[in-house]
Amino acid sequence: MKSCLVVDDSKVIRxxxxxxxxxxxxxxxxxxxxxxxxxxxNRSMPDVVLLDWNMPVMNGLDFLIELRQTPGIxxxxxxxxxxxxxxxxxKIALEAGADEYIMKPFDREIIEAKFAxxxxx
Amino acid sequence: MNSEDFELMRDLLKxxxxxxxxxxxxxxxxxxxxxxxxxxxxxxLDDLVAKIRTERNEELITEVVDAMTTNExxxxxxxxxxxxxxxxxxxxxxxxxxxxxxxRIWCAAASSxxxxxxxxxxxxxxxxxxxxWRIEILGTxxxxxxxxxxxxxxxxxxxxxxxxxxxxxxKYFTQKGxxxxxxxxxxxxxxxxELNLLQSFDGLGRFDxxxxxxxxxxxxxDNKASVLDRMYEHLAPDGSVFLGAAETVLGITNRYKPVRGxxxxxxxxxxxxxxxxxxxxLTG
Numbered sequence: 001m002k003s004c005l006v007v008d009d010s011k012v013i014r015x016x017x018x019x020x021x022x023x024x025x026x027x028x029x030x031x032x033x034x035x036x037x038x039x040x041x042n043r044s045m046p047d048v049v050l051l052d053w054n055m056p057v058m059n060g061l062d063f064l065i066e067l068r069q070t071p072g073i074x075x076x077x078x079x080x081x082x083x084x085x086x087x088x089x090x091k092i093a094l095e096a097g098a099d100e101y102i103m104k105p106f107d108r109e110i111i112e113a114k115f116a117x118x119x120x121x
Numbered sequence: 122m123n124s125e126d127f128e129l130m131r132d133l134l135k136x137x138x139x140x141x142x143x144x145x146x147x148x149x150x151x152x153x154x155x156x157x158x159x160x161x162x163x164x165x166l167d168d169l170v171a172k173i174r175t176e177r178n179e180e181l182i183t184e185v186v187d188a189m190t191t192n193e194x195x196x197x198x199x200x201x202x203x204x205x206x207x208x209x210x211x212x213x214x215x216x217x218x219x220x221x222x223x224x225r226i227w228c229a230a231a232s233s234x235x236x237x238x239x240x241x242x243x244x245x246x247x248x249x250x251x252x253x254w255r256i257e258i259l260g261t262x263x264x265x266x267x268x269x270x271x272x273x274x275x276x277x278x279x280x281x282x283x284x285x286x287x288x289x290x291x292k293y294f295t296q297k298g299x300x301x302x303x304x305x306x307x308x309x310x311x312x313x314x315e316l317n318l319l320q321s322f323d324g325l326g327r328f329d330x331x332x333x334x335x336x337x338x339x340x341x342x343d344n345k346a347s348v349l350d351r352m353y354e355h356l357a358p359d360g361s362v363f364l365g366a367a368e369t370v371l372g373i374t375n376r377y378k379p380v381r382g383x384x385x386x387x388x389x390x391x392x393x394x395x396x397x398x399x400x401x402x403l404t405g
Binding site for chain 1: 200278279282284286291
């Protein structure tokens with residue numbers, strides 16, 4: 001079973017994402033911000049990270065940059081999932097090392113399609 | 122809905138579009154036609170059926186057929202057919218058509234354009250291979266309204282996220298407010314034409330590839346056979362037909378056989394019922 005770390009400061013979004021991911025047979029872990037997500041990755045690296053952008057303490061972009069600069073780890077697939085839906089944010093995310101990008105709101109079909117694009121489903 | 126009204130709508134839809142509505146699908150009539158009834162200033166579905174029965178208003182009938190036959194589409198739907206197209210069918214055609222450098226592809230139920238544009242995007246991504254070729258991609262659909270949307274190439278945020286890789290999205294789409302517009306470069310690769318699959322294909326010419334996915338599933342066996350047999354007449358002997366994941370030719374026509382290893386892809390057969398020699402290159 002593949003594992004997915006859902007990083008979002010919204011409890012509702014985490015709950016919705018968890019439900020969809022569990023339907024897609026992912027073991028789901030949650031983090032409330034980028035710092036929490038880094039701690040989770042240090043403990044156990046997930047196969048994929050579903051990552052919000054705007055969060056307190058550490059935002060998604062800073063988390064991604066730090067993750068991608070960490071040497072000697074098995075780099076997970078990172079899929080942004082954010083309300084930032086303009087082209088400039090998408091390009092910044094891809095340059096920082098995101099593999100896919102989901103613009104909120106999302107549904108099961110979008111997550112499934114995007115995960116299929118990166119070979120997860 | 123009473124049985125007389127149901128029978129009227131069932132017969133109308135079958136005659137006009139081939140769509141089969143069984144009694145257990147009455148909910149589809151209600152969910153799709155009630156909004157149309159309200160838009161037309163009517164109380165509900167019963168009034169809509171009464172108006173069709175008494176007036177035989179062609180404009181209204183066209184809208185009914187549109188509402189019942191327009192189905193959701195998305196880019197690279199099911200992924201596998203497009204992988205087969207990119208990795209097997211197109212390379213085989215590139216070799217076999219090297220002398221004339223001309224390809225013709227038909228998407229027979231193009232809906233809002235995502236399928237023909239997905240094929241165009243595959244080819245554009247490897248444009249070095251195709252730049253001196255004449256590529257014709259034809260998208261047909263029974264609904265004029267949905268073809269207008271296809272021609273515009275404007276998609277919602279939801280539509281561009283279903284199946285389209287983000288790298289392709291930022292490369293070929295421009296953000297227009299809440300919508301995403303496909304580049305003129307890709308749109309110009311696809312031509313659209315209104316076509317009812319129950320009617321003649323005369324004038325379409327011969328194709329190297331036909332996509333006819335997720336439409337025959339709504340037809341009865343006679344109409345499935347009729348469409349597939351007439352498509353055969355418009356398919357090159359080494360061409361291929363793509364059907365939807367839940368569709369098959371088995372028990373419907375012997376004019377095609379499945380291409381081994383490529384699920385949903387069918388090659389035309391010869392008079393003996395074997396895959397035509399010219400198409401064997403597809404089977405590896």
